[in-house]
Amino acid sequence: MLCGLMKLYDMVKAPNPRRVRIFLAEKGIDVERQEVDIPSGQNRQPDYLTRVRRGVVPALELDDGTIIDESIAICRYFEALQPDPPLFGSDPLGIARIESWQRRIEFDGMINVAAIFRNTAPHFAERAAPGAAPNTAQIPAMAERGLSLLPGFWSLLDEQLADTPFIAGPNFSVADITGLVTVDFAKWVKQRIPDDAPNVQRWYEQVSARPSATA
Amino acid sequence: MLCGLMKLYDMVKAPNPRRVRIFLAEKGIDVERQEVDIPSGQNRQPDYLTRVRRGVVPALELDDGTIIDESIAICRYFEALQPDPPLFGSDPLGIARIESWQRRIEFDGMINVAAIFRNTAPHFAERAAPGAAPNTAQIPAMAERGLSLLPGFWSLLDEQLADTPFIAGPNFSVADITGLVTVDFAKWVKQRIPDDAPNVQRWYEQVSARPSATA
Numbered sequence: 001m002l003c004g005l006m007k008l009y010d011m012v013k014a015p016n017p018r019r020v021r022i023f024l025a026e027k028g029i030d031v032e033r034q035e036v037d038i039p040s041g042q043n044r045q046p047d048y049l050t051r052v053r054r055g056v057v058p059a060l061e062l063d064d065g066t067i068i069d070e071s072i073a074i075c076r077y078f079e080a081l082q083p084d085p086p087l088f089g090s091d092p093l094g095i096a097r098i099e100s101w102q103r104r105i106e107f108d109g110m111i112n113v114a115a116i117f118r119n120t121a122p123h124f125a126e127r128a129a130p131g132a133a134p135n136t137a138q139i140p141a142m143a144e145r146g147l148s149l150l151p152g153f154w155s156l157l158d159e160q161l162a163d164t165p166f167i168a169g170p171n172f173s174v175a176d177i178t179g180l181v182t183v184d185f186a187k188w189v190k191q192r193i194p195d196d197a198p199n200v201q202r203w204y205e206q207v208s209a210r211p212s213a214t215a
Numbered sequence: 216m217l218c219g220l221m222k223l224y225d226m227v228k229a230p231n232p233r234r235v236r237i238f239l240a241e242k243g244i245d246v247e248r249q250e251v252d253i254p255s256g257q258n259r260q261p262d263y264l265t266r267v268r269r270g271v272v273p274a275l276e277l278d279d280g281t282i283i284d285e286s287i288a289i290c291r292y293f294e295a296l297q298p299d300p301p302l303f304g305s306d307p308l309g310i311a312r313i314e315s316w317q318r319r320i321e322f323d324g325m326i327n328v329a330a331i332f333r334n335t336a337p338h339f340a341e342r343a344a345p346g347a348a349p350n351t352a353q354i355p356a357m358a359e360r361g362l363s364l365l366p367g368f369w370s371l372l373d374e375q376l377a378d379t380p381f382i383a384g385p386n387f388s389v390a391d392i393t394g395l396v397t398v399d400f401a402k403w404v405k406q407r408i409p410d411d412a413p414n415v416q417r418w419y420e421q422v423s424a425r426p427s428a429t430a
Binding site: 053054062066068069070072073074076077080081091092093095096097099100103104107108128129132133134136139141142145148149152156159 | 268269277281283284285287288289291292295296306307308310311312314315318319322323343344347348349351354356357360363364367371374
């Protein structure tokens with residue numbers, strides 16, 4: 001499926017846009033993309049903010065100018081347009097499990113990695129809050145808190161993956177996409193899957209080998 | 216609809232469980248509830264953690280012991296069981312708009328209010344991270360950051376509500392539930408809808424008057 005009348009504001013290196021690109025690759029959907037460089041502040045320039053009020057990336061622009069931001073909202077738009085393969089579940093329990101895991105990974109994993117990164121990376125020294133937020137100083141203690149909470153995330157995920165091939169059950173889902181992106185994002189702050197999480201390692205090798213992982 | 220073979224772990228005063236209760240009230244669904252007192256640490260006791268691994272509230276326990284945590288995942292479970300009235304949208308654009316706003320309110324509003332509250336409330340002095348996370352000291356600078364980011368949230372919401380009766384469009388949705396709960400949660404940290412956000416005030420009065428708001 002080619003969606004020619006929309007545009008995805010993207011940044012190839014950043015974790016959140018990658019969630020959308022992997023999702024689109026799993027669906028076999030092509031969308032026009034425009035690169036936005038966050039480190040140099042391109043997402044805070046007037047021409048971008050005129051389109052994308054919150055200054056976040058990714059954002060999907062529809063042909064009438066409507067903006068959908070938030071990676072998961074963009075993914076849900078495409079899930080509704082093209083339900084197969086279902087990546088958000090198809091029965092009530094499957095839907096709930098996937099949403100539960102997708103959010104657990106965000107709140108226990110991704111947010112902690114982001115807290116470490118945004119509060120330590122030199123080019124975000126005055127931009128520790130994302131998007132169009134006012135200039136915000138880094139808080140080193142937030143990075144330390146993120147580091148102290150990550151072990152709990154790895155063990156939660158490892159327990160789950162002892163019982164299931166994919167994070168939310170027998171099938172690949174958006175929870176695996178958030179998980180994969182979180183593991184790779186963690187490398188930015190020198191955090192890797194610990195040795196005592198072999199189930200996470202097995203799963204990570206498997207999902208990394210899918211063609212969509214290079215999207 | 217009465218769902219008798221499941222149980223909702225709830226806390227009447229807390230914001231996240233209230234999201235689920237309002238959602239259920241809008242759907243006309245009754246579920247057995249069990250109160251869990253977070254301030255006294257009941258959610259960190261072994262008997263709760265045996266059931267709800269992350270120690271979070273709310274959590275939904277199904278008749279086979281399956282746990283669904285994360286408020287929005289619980290809401291999605293009930294949306295799939297009983298689609299009417301649709302609170303997560305029904306067409307691709309409506310679904311995407313609701314999810315986009317639901318997450319904008321969480322990330323720009325609710326998380327900042329929570330950052331203020333968890334990093335200042337005396338009874339969370341050593342429990343600044345939620346659920347079963349290890350003891351975590353409060354970070355006063357996080358509360359200050361939350362305070363500095365909230366004005367951007369009010370203005371984002373006010374701009375949107377200048378154009379629409381409800382947050383994500385013409386119909387009441389889960390985005391309004393997250394919004395309502397965020398406004399009331401903000402009062403805990405002495406933050407109120409500012410005078411220069413009349414559209415938020417109009418919307419708040421309207422959604423607060425719905426019978427579900429007392430759930």
